[in-house]
Amino acid sequence: MQRGNLTIWSFFFLEGFSRYPELEIVLFVLSLVMYLITLVGNSALILITVLESRLQTPMYLFLGNLSSMDICYTSASIPTLLVNLLSSQKTIVFSGCAVQMYLSLATGSTECVLLAVMAYDRYVAICNPLRYPIVMNRQVCVQMATVSWVTGSLTALLETGFALRTPLCGNLIDHFTCEILAVLKLACTSSLLMDTIVLVVSVLLLPIPMLFICISYIFILSTILRISSAEGRNKAFSTCGAHLTVVSLYYGAALSMYLKPSSSGSQEIGKIISLLYGVLTPMLNPIIYSLRNKEVKDAVKKVLGKISLCNFTVVIKRGTQNDCLWT
Template sequence: TEMNWSTVAEFTLEGFSQYPKLEIILFILCLLMYLITLLGNSILITISILDIHLHTPMYFFLSNLSFMDICYTTSSVSPLVVKIIGKRNTVPFIGCALQMYLSLAMGSTECLLLAVMAYDRYVAICHPLRYPIIMNKRVCLQMAAGSWITGCLTALLETSSALQLPLCGSAINHFTCEILALLKLACTSSLVMDMIMLVVSVLLLPIPMFLICISYSFILFTILRINSADGRNKAFSTCSAHLTVVILYYGTALSMYLKPSSVDSQETDKFITLFYGVVTPMLNPIIYSLRNKEVKGAVKKLLRRNHFNTLIFIIKFFLSDL
């Protein structure tokens, strides 16, 4: 029977219910990774605010990425946690729509932020003398705001278009309200919806990826021309973390959103979503901290600092920007 979204009170999330033992293991792993994600990304945001040496475009964008990762993981993991702890596999209509919007908005913003960060590395390595002029505070704010606004607007377009489709069921074969899993409930295929998904996917995946590749082509060419081995190593170390994150994120996202619609792999899609929704946000702060002396030094300073003074500093920092 054909239903409109307005007539659906709640959706059933099937999750990994066909693998009950695996579901418990996944729940424990996801909860552990979520806590690591919260801790790691919160530390990165805190040190980027507190340490004056980290008041640079690179750490400004990294703070945006960390905040976005916290929001993204929260929206991805919460339905799975509720399902296991609360023994509820249903989600209300408004909750499902909000969860779908948030995951799309955060995912889309990350694609654009990674491209912006690649451009930042390009300017820093290829035009070091002009770097403070090109990447000034105003430009950085505009680039970050542009990424967030574009990500949120494209997510709104996709979500609102999906909400208009007639549905032939309310059981979603996924652990979260993921848009591709929801579209499989549609009674008829919509050319408009297919076009929107294709255009947004191309806009947010191959195009930023292409810009990242161009940036890194120039970066590699410049690094190879550096005479000193120390100079080359320093340039490589500042880029290797970002490049690792790009490969992890875009690799999984491209495999999911740009595969032919005829390929039915919902079980695989669940694990891919789990990877880029939970694993990647957890790895980001670890990757950026591994070979980064600035981050390690800032963390040591933070641990030695009086916590009350730290709180006062954060409050003053935010009030000064208002």
């Protein structure tokens, strides 16, 4: 359907991995398993940080936001992927494509900023521990998290708004989701304004936060190496190791996706990279933070113990009021 010089499509075809039909069932199973693990793992991490009073600190406030974003990010694209992997008609309506593009951009952009905020939190905690309660008070932490969400939402609105107004000469998207770069490949003509917006936003949300994180960890490493006790150094390293691992996974995939030349590599490689930072990274985040963090592991044991005790009390006192309390 056309109106003037603007081409408007009521629906799009998603190419996905249809060139490899023999792999679609395998990809469906793997994607479904990873998506379920992502939902369970991140939801459990949010629940633990809410229920366990010892984890109601700035670090875990940001971690709860990170888990929320991972749930939103995967839920914006993976259900559509799962449906299309089993369907012969791999389509998505225009409104669904717009929502999917916006949510993916918003949550992905917010995560870039939030990871930089978490690096600053670790910098203050290790380099200025005496001032940490003052500098990173709850009001400041809430403001930082809010700025992350607002920044991601506004930049995503800008990109999505201009991308959807770009005249498209086709409706076959060579991707498994309405990823903005894949959609813009359908543009009838190259738009300098759109290219500039994508480049500026990508630079603002990828290399700049990454540079900030690197600078923060240079100071952190310098401080850790001056700690005299081995126990103190190990504790400091453990609090930063999980964050560094997540940063490496997320930024590595995102940088290779959005800042590579448009002619380099194939679209198939781009799809694999998208799956990497779109499914694998959100799934690994709660696992990484749980395995490398003693506080989280202790909190999990405590919460599970309370749940077991609560269930036991209900069985013993069936028919009476349940007095299980979270303290």
